[in-house]
Amino acid sequence: EIVMTQSPATLSVSPGERATLSCRASQSVSINLAWYQQKPGQAPRLLIHGASIRATGIPAAFSGSGSGTEFTLTISSLQSEDFAVYYCQQYNNWPLTFGQGTKVEIK
Amino acid sequence: QVQLQASGPGLVKPSETLSLTCTISGDSITGYYWSWIRQPPGKGLESIGYIHYSGSTGYNPSLQSRVTISVDTSKSQFSLKLHSVSAADTAVYYCARGSPVFDTWGQGTLVTVSS
Numbered sequence: 714e715i716v717m718t719q720s721p722a723t724l725s726v727s728p729g730e731r732a733t734l735s736c737r738a739s740q741s742v743s744i745n746l747a748w749y750q751q752k753p754g755q756a757p758r759l760l761i762h763g764a765s766i767r768a769t770g771i772p773a774a775f776s777g778s779g780s781g782t783e784f785t786l787t788i789s790s791l792q793s794e795d796f797a798v799y800y801c802q803q804y805n806n807w808p809l810t811f812g813q814g815t816k817v818e819i820k
Numbered sequence: 821q822v823q824l825q826a827s828g829p830g831l832v833k834p835s836e837t838l839s840l841t842c843t844i845s846g847d848s849i850t851g852y853y854w855s856w857i858r859q860p861p862g863k864g865l866e867s868i869g870y871i872h873y874s875g876s877t878g879y880n881p882s883l884q885s886r887v888t889i890s891v892d893t894s895k896s897q898f899s900l901k902l903h904s905v906s907a908a909d910t911a912v913y914y915c916a917r918g919s920p921v922f923d924t925w926g927q928g929t930l931v932t933v934s935s
Contacts, residue, residue, distance in 0.1 A: 714881075729908070736926035744892055745920075747921050747922075749865075749922075755927075756914055756916075756926060756927055756928050757865065757914075757922070757925055758925070759921065759922060759923050759924075762921045762923075768923060769923075800864065800865055802921075803863075804921060805879065805922030807881075808879075808880040808882070809863055809867040809877060809919075809920050810867070811865040811866070812864070813864045814864055
């Protein structure tokens with residue numbers, strides 16, 4: 714099973730600032746990597762798939778990069794609605810596995 | 821716009837079977853894969869398995885011996901059965917469209933395993 718490790722566990726950011734979240738895979742997953750956003754009490758929402766392809770309706774402020782074992786999600790200018798928990802997920806190998814999440818909180 | 825609604829008992833006794841159904845509205849069940857994912861309280865996400873509308877399935881090996889996912893295209897529903905549950909199976913259970921990428925999620929339903 715591929716282990717996904719996200720860092721940091723918590724990221725404190727001021728509104729309007731850039732946030733950079735990291736995700737590392739225990740072995741190569743090529744570009745078979747997705748990012749999800751989850752707000753309290755809500756289901757996750759797909760942001761990025763294919764490591765860098767924004768899902769339908771996702772604003773350009775969200776961008777993904779990376780391949781192999783190292784991936785990054787960047788939120789260019791944090792808005793109030795962006796404070797949430799973010800999960801990465803690999804789908805290169807079965808079983809599908811998620812990272813433990815990065816909580817983006819208001820500084 | 822597709823919507824998914826999970827339903828089923830919120831409380832299940834240890835050693836019994838957890839049964840949930842996901843009802844799809846706003847789009848056809850055909851042509852897609854459909855998945856179950858769970859999230860223990862305060863923890864991360866775990867993929868349980870998927871089903872294609874044609875009936876083919878795939879299960880997480882960690883749960884495979886206890887899981888059955890089925891589909892009823894006439895009702896636009898797919899279902900999850902998890903046998904021999906324990907407290908470790910207490911979680912919010914989500915149904916979602918797609919596999920291996922989940923592009924639309926239902927709101928989730930909390931299932932507590934307790935006597």
